[in-house]
Amino acid sequence: MIMDVTFLGTGSAYPSPHRGASALVLRTEGDCWLFDCGEGTQTQLMRSPLRAGRISKVFISHLHGDHLFGLPGLLCTISLNTNPDPQQNLNCVDIYGPRGLRHFLRVTLGLTGSQLLFPYAVHELEPTADQSPEEGQLSLEMTAERGPLHPQERPGRTIPLDDSSDSYLLFEDKKFVVKAFRLFHRVPSFGFCIKEHDHPGRLKTEVLKELGLKPGPLYGRLKAGESVTLESGRVVLPTDVQEESIPGRKVCIFGDCSSVLGEGALSLCKGADVLVHEATLGNEYREKAVDHGHSTPEMAAAVASACCARKLVLYHFSQRYKPSSLQKEGDEEDVSELKRQAEEALQGSGVEVALAEDLLTLPIPLRRPR
Amino acid sequence: MIMDVTFLGTGSAYPSPHRGASALVLRTEGDCWLFDCGEGTQTQLMRSPLRAGRISKVFISHLHGDHLFGLPGLLCTISLNTNPDPQQNLNCVDIYGPRGLRHFLRVTLGLTGSQLLFPYAVHELEPTADQSPEEGQLSLEMTAERGPLHPQERPGRTIPLDDSSDSYLLFEDKKFVVKAFRLFHRVPSFGFCIKEHDHPGRLKTEVLKELGLKPGPLYGRLKAGESVTLESGRVVLPTDVQEESIPGRKVCIFGDCSSVLGEGALSLCKGADVLVHEATLGNEYREKAVDHGHSTPEMAAAVASACCARKLVLYHFSQRYKPSSLQKEGDEEDVSELKRQAEEALQGSGVEVALAEDLLTLPIPLRRPR
Numbered sequence: 001m002i003m004d005v006t007f008l009g010t011g012s013a014y015p016s017p018h019r020g021a022s023a024l025v026l027r028t029e030g031d032c033w034l035f036d037c038g039e040g041t042q043t044q045l046m047r048s049p050l051r052a053g054r055i056s057k058v059f060i061s062h063l064h065g066d067h068l069f070g071l072p073g074l075l076c077t078i079s080l081n082t083n084p085d086p087q088q089n090l091n092c093v094d095i096y097g098p099r100g101l102r103h104f105l106r107v108t109l110g111l112t113g114s115q116l117l118f119p120y121a122v123h124e125l126e127p128t129a130d131q132s133p134e135e136g137q138l139s140l141e142m143t144a145e146r147g148p149l150h151p152q153e154r155p156g157r158t159i160p161l162d163d164s165s166d167s168y169l170l171f172e173d174k175k176f177v178v179k180a181f182r183l184f185h186r187v188p189s190f191g192f193c194i195k196e197h198d199h200p201g202r203l204k205t206e207v208l209k210e211l212g213l214k215p216g217p218l219y220g221r222l223k224a225g226e227s228v229t230l231e232s233g234r235v236v237l238p239t240d241v242q243e244e245s246i247p248g249r250k251v252c253i254f255g256d257c258s259s260v261l262g263e264g265a266l267s268l269c270k271g272a273d274v275l276v277h278e279a280t281l282g283n284e285y286r287e288k289a290v291d292h293g294h295s296t297p298e299m300a301a302a303v304a305s306a307c308c309a310r311k312l313v314l315y316h317f318s319q320r321y322k323p324s325s326l327q328k329e330g331d332e333e334d335v336s337e338l339k340r341q342a343e344e345a346l347q348g349s350g351v352e353v354a355l356a357e358d359l360l361t362l363p364i365p366l367r368r369p370r
Numbered sequence: 371m372i373m374d375v376t377f378l379g380t381g382s383a384y385p386s387p388h389r390g391a392s393a394l395v396l397r398t399e400g401d402c403w404l405f406d407c408g409e410g411t412q413t414q415l416m417r418s419p420l421r422a423g424r425i426s427k428v429f430i431s432h433l434h435g436d437h438l439f440g441l442p443g444l445l446c447t448i449s450l451n452t453n454p455d456p457q458q459n460l461n462c463v464d465i466y467g468p469r470g471l472r473h474f475l476r477v478t479l480g481l482t483g484s485q486l487l488f489p490y491a492v493h494e495l496e497p498t499a500d501q502s503p504e505e506g507q508l509s510l511e512m513t514a515e516r517g518p519l520h521p522q523e524r525p526g527r528t529i530p531l532d533d534s535s536d537s538y539l540l541f542e543d544k545k546f547v548v549k550a551f552r553l554f555h556r557v558p559s560f561g562f563c564i565k566e567h568d569h570p571g572r573l574k575t576e577v578l579k580e581l582g583l584k585p586g587p588l589y590g591r592l593k594a595g596e597s598v599t600l601e602s603g604r605v606v607l608p609t610d611v612q613e614e615s616i617p618g619r620k621v622c623i624f625g626d627c628s629s630v631l632g633e634g635a636l637s638l639c640k641g642a643d644v645l646v647h648e649a650t651l652g653n654e655y656r657e658k659a660v661d662h663g664h665s666t667p668e669m670a671a672a673v674a675s676a677c678c679a680r681k682l683v684l685y686h687f688s689q690r691y692k693p694s695s696l697q698k699e700g701d702e703e704d705v706s707e708l709k710r711q712a713e714e715a716l717q718g719s720g721v722e723v724a725l726a727e728d729l730l731t732l733p734i735p736l737r738r739p740r
Binding site for chain 1: 383384385386387391409410412413416417433434435436438439440442443446447450470473474477478480481482483484506508511512513516517556557
């Protein structure tokens with residue numbers, strides 16, 4: 001199954017003509033999941049090979065405008081490109097994010113008379129008080145939902161922290177389990193861990209032949225993990241005739257943060273194939289970065305190293321860093337220096353480092369069976 | 371005094387890579403006034419020669435997202451580029467728009483923890499029930515402001531319709547009087563009339579010399595419209611020594627509409643130097659345009675003609691019309707056809723027609739004295 005991630009916006013604070021505001025899409029067969037939706041995300045989508053109408057789930061890491069202001073407009077534009085037959089639009093767009101997101105969407109869509117052609121539901125994560133300094137905490141009054149639901153709004157879940165795992169279970173389906181974890185930032189921020197289920201190993205057809213088994217329903221039962229009893233009375237276990245299972249991929253996408261919070265992040269992200277982490281400013285600006293709730297390449301590298309991630313992708317760069325393609329000799333700041341700083345911190349760890357750029361697509365291949 | 375208008379976004383419904391969502395800036399010496407603020411306006415501003423920090427007033431014609439979704443982000447970005455010394459930021463950004471705008475900004479800025487460095491005030495226009503079909507009307511409950519003001523929000527005015535003139539007086543200062551008028555659209559929509567005060571005519575220096583008057587305080591009094599008594603006892607009237615006054619310019623900017631409402635629009639816009647009117651779809655789509663509350667070039671031309679405007683500028687084009695610079699042979703739709711349709715309708719009227727394009731700046735020169 002194909003899986004890749006496309007960065008739509010890699011700039012922090014605001015969108016600029018050379019770096020969009022935060023947004024990336026994780027694509028698996030047929031499905032697009034959007035992570036954060038800064039202003040201009042819909043225009044970046046139009047510039048990419050992706051189709052907005054394919055977005056079935058949206059994840060908002062935190063409520064800062066540069067991660068959120070594009071969402072009402074994106075939903076409206078998806079709707080404009082939707083088949084007007086209501087029987088064709090029964091699939092609900094699920095939106096996950098911090099408490100307050102439901103109210104935000106209800107007010108912005110409501111006051112602008114935005115009548116969507118598809119249903120949506122907002123599933124809110126309950127932040128804990130230690131996720132931000134006191135001044136970054138919004139009152140319960142402010143974040144409470146009010147008034148009637150938007151005509152297309154379906155009731156969403158309220159997801160509390162699961163104390164035992166220090167994480168939030170967003171959902172599990174046939175292919176994936178998706179959880180969130182807590183981060184520390186100026187306002188409550190979350191990261192997301194998308195874990196693909198392991199793929200069953202291939203059947204060893206030679207062994208099956210030797211056993212006298214022919215392709216048919218018994219193959220299917222073995223593949224599904226069931227034992228099969230032959231006419232001879234011999235019991236064939238799936239492990240006898242199946243290669244080792246192929247581990248599902250794990251993609252971890254961090255929201256803005258100056259650190260993780262609790263045990264959730266590191267335990268969920270252990271062994272991530274791809275770990276996307278912000279690196280707003282270079283190591284030399286560490287104090288400023290932390291002051292603003294952000295990370296440097298060195299800090300991102302420390303997280304990736306603690307998780308034994310395979311690949312660390314840096315993104316969410318201060319707009320002072322131009323994309324490599326626009327870099328000119330003599331420019332004061334150079335985004336490739338951020339990569340160098342992370343690589344230096346990860347020397348010998350085996351963690352690969354990549355820089356996100358607007359419209360860059362990174363494939364996430366399946367690991368070979370061990 | 372220099373005066374010009376720069377179109378930042380000329381597309382309808384949503385922003386695309388080749389046409390931004392609705393926004394234009396009227397620039398007079400030192401001051402920038404923004405009319406509508408679709409998503410991506412701040413990025414378009416960065417592409418233009420204008421500076422976001424110069425925006426002192428914002429006018430929102432109606433609450434549809436393609437005219438509004440860029441406003442919270444724009445305010446945040448202006449703030450990021452603002453001097454952090456509070457003593458430097460005493461000037462309030464005045465924002466004018468339909469009832470509901472105050473609540474929209476308070477919720478979007480509040481939930482995203484957007485702490486602006488400058489004060490702002492929202493002055494709300496009270497729509498009348500006949501400005502939109504019933505389904506486009508928002509309940510008083512929905513548009514009411516709630517909760518505490520944003521820390522930087524100053525109380526704004528609520529501006530009712532002045533029945534006698536069928537218009538809304540937004541403000542008058544030393545240079546301008548700005549009024550709004552009612553339009554008919556799917557949701558209540560307004561147009562804005564910016565009228566510059568007349569400039570006093572030049573003093574006829576030869577006549578003054580003959581009278582024995584030398585440059586000095588008496589010149590100033592005559593220029594200010596006062597009479598002056600000479601030593602001889604002769605009274606000199608300003609009209610004796612002053613050329614005819616130079617008429618102030620009038621710029622009229624229409625929000626989305628399928629028609630004007632009442633007498634306000636035509637009476638305010640009479641003799642406009644520049645009349646900016648939407649033309650979402652070509653004449654051949656008139657029924658569809660009107661159905662969606664929009665206009666065709668012919669409809670825009672009829673308004674410009676009724677107002678005896680000097681120049682009609684068409685904007686707010688369906689995204690099906692590419693900008694002329696991207697037009698290719700064989701393209702189904704051609705934006706220059708919209709211009710042709712308006713010109714045809716205005717044949718012989720003396721009204722000039724122009725097409726708005728993203729980042730186009732149109733100078734608005736002073737008229738020569740008659």
